Amino acid sequence: MRTGLEWMKRGLLGLSALSVSLGFACSDLSATECLGQAQGAKGYLVYLHGLEPLNARSNEEQENRGALERLAREFSLRIALPKASVCPMKKLCWASKDKNEVLKTYISIKNQIKSCWPGNQPYTIVGFSNGGYYAFKLYKEHRDPLLKRIIASGSSGIWDPNKDKANKLTQFHLMIGDKDITLRDASKFAERFRESVDTFTLFLFSGGHRLDYDTLSKVMKLPPK
DSSP: OOOHHHHHHHHHHHHHHHHHHHTSOGGGGTSOEEESOSSSOSEEEEEEOOSBOSSSOOHHHHHHHHHHHHHHHHHTEEEEEOOOEEOTTSSEEOOOSSHHHHHHHHHHHHHHHTTTOOSOOOEEEEEETHHHHHHHHHHHHOOOTTEEEEEEESOOOOOOTTTOOOOTTOEEEEEEETTOTTHHHHHHHHHHHHTTOTTOOEEEESSSSSOOHHHHHHHHTSOOO
């Protein structure tokens, strides 16, 4: 007869095996993930996830991880995947109600990515959905010379060309599916934003609310600022 401790060990081993079969470790749900080789990276990228459950990963985000793993391999990137904080709706989201909160969240992001690479390397941020909305708010407020490019996906933003000023430190691009529910807002935003930033491009791809690898790789190939 097996003891309670033995059954507990078997249960933990079974959970570990299930996690491996699904492509992620249990610790991935609570700690900053790192993709790509730590040594010999040719570039650095931070991925900001969308609105997510507290203790799980959506199928949407699981598919996005596949695109990021491919990106890390093909571009020789080191990619950091920090975790957002818990928002009032009891999900993970990037706090950004005002300038102070945007910058406070950015401090948390910067602290988290230290576990993926040391030093002061320039990097790109890719934000998806809620992460994309946050990424554009960050574009408007940050003064970090290391943040060279922001790519938002499946999101939009608020821009007043009579009041808002382009961030000279960072390029910004937006990519979105032609069936994404946010497309109309994104298109209107793009028209206003182009009035201030002529280097901006809105990239459309076929599909809905997702991170499209082919489009993302095209944006990544653009010359950095």
